[in-house]
Amino acid sequence: MAVAELTLSSRNYSSWSLRGWLLCRLAGLDVVERMVAMDDKDNRAELLLLSPSVLVPRLTHEGASVWDTLAIAEYLHELYPDAGMYPADRIARAHCRSVSGEIHSGFTNLRSALPMNLKVRHARFPIFPGARPDIERIETIWQECLGTYGGPWLFGAKPTVADAMFAPVAQRFLSYAVPVSTAAAAYCQTINNWPPMREWIEAARAEPDEIIELETEF
Template sequence: MADGYRLVIGNKNTSSWSLRPWLAMKEAAIDFTEIRINLRAPDMKDQILAHSRAGKVPVLWAGDTMIWDSLAILEYLAEQHPEMALWPSNIEARALARSVSAEMHSGFQALREHCPMKLLAREPKDDLIDPVQVNIRRIVDIWTECRQKFGGSGPFLFSHFTIADAMYAPVASRFKTYIRDLAPFGDDGTAAAYIDAVFALPAMAEWSDGARQETAA
């Protein structure tokens, strides 16, 4: 690629959609130039429009090709870098990984609205409304099913890190911020261990360091 990759992202403490492709690229050792936009800046919209006509982050530039939307970026990367196995190789596992990734992409509106990503915060809630509780139970079920069916040889949803893990990493952050204990939501320990595995990733530590630097500035 003549000009390499440029990934345009938002604030690391709060931009859940930015985290997804950033984390995948770091874990897959795909080189890129990071362009960070302060989503609280008065001219934020103009800054974003300088990189994307869609007016949102993240945006991936691959040379002169623009890809926007997190899942579209991840699919593009999987196609361009098949050697990194960003989707599982097993066809059944890959079908499940795509399904749960798409469900995350389009669903869980109550969780998003009432529990926005605040990576560095610890604000446990004891009064979650019913739609949020339904979302949490469904996510715990997803994680448990993936781990039981395809997670036998590693700590992630499909054993090794995949796009599905990139899609659910911000959810792991939300649970860490807002949920004291996942057991009341049906967790047998699988979901809690999965959250620990996500946060043990060196790339998650790097992202978290970036969030701390932003909030300290």
């Protein structure tokens, strides 16, 4: 059987790489990780433009090449329908797909104002006013999901695709000390304590600081 390969970029900065990796963990698919060189011009564009590229994350598996995070989620769900990547209930599953799609395609002001950087923890950080509507919308999504499905994850007792998609946002809120509601703060800690998330963070902290200027270019 062919070995699955997942192409990634910076663990510290690339939220798209994190999402793809968490999705593979949710599915239970073992992958060989291939890191794109930090000085690759297309990889740099992915980091600076805050958008998913054809390079990362890319899952190569049994002849298939899948790059977009939501495409990876759907592909893995087809392969492993019993992994629980989406809720079993039809209505909840539609809800999960909707909020996952929303984070995938929106919130550009938040991405620009608060770039993912897992090595930093600010006690206070000035938040660009344009990012506040994004933060408020994310809190609304989280509160609706946690209230409807009971937590501690967005759709109940186990993590789903939605949690993988929002994990980089939770880390941003922690990194930049974003003031949020008690429920949202608890959810951020749920993400932060998730064993795959802890594994990724430790690897990110061990990553060389090769692109320091990204903090000012984002």
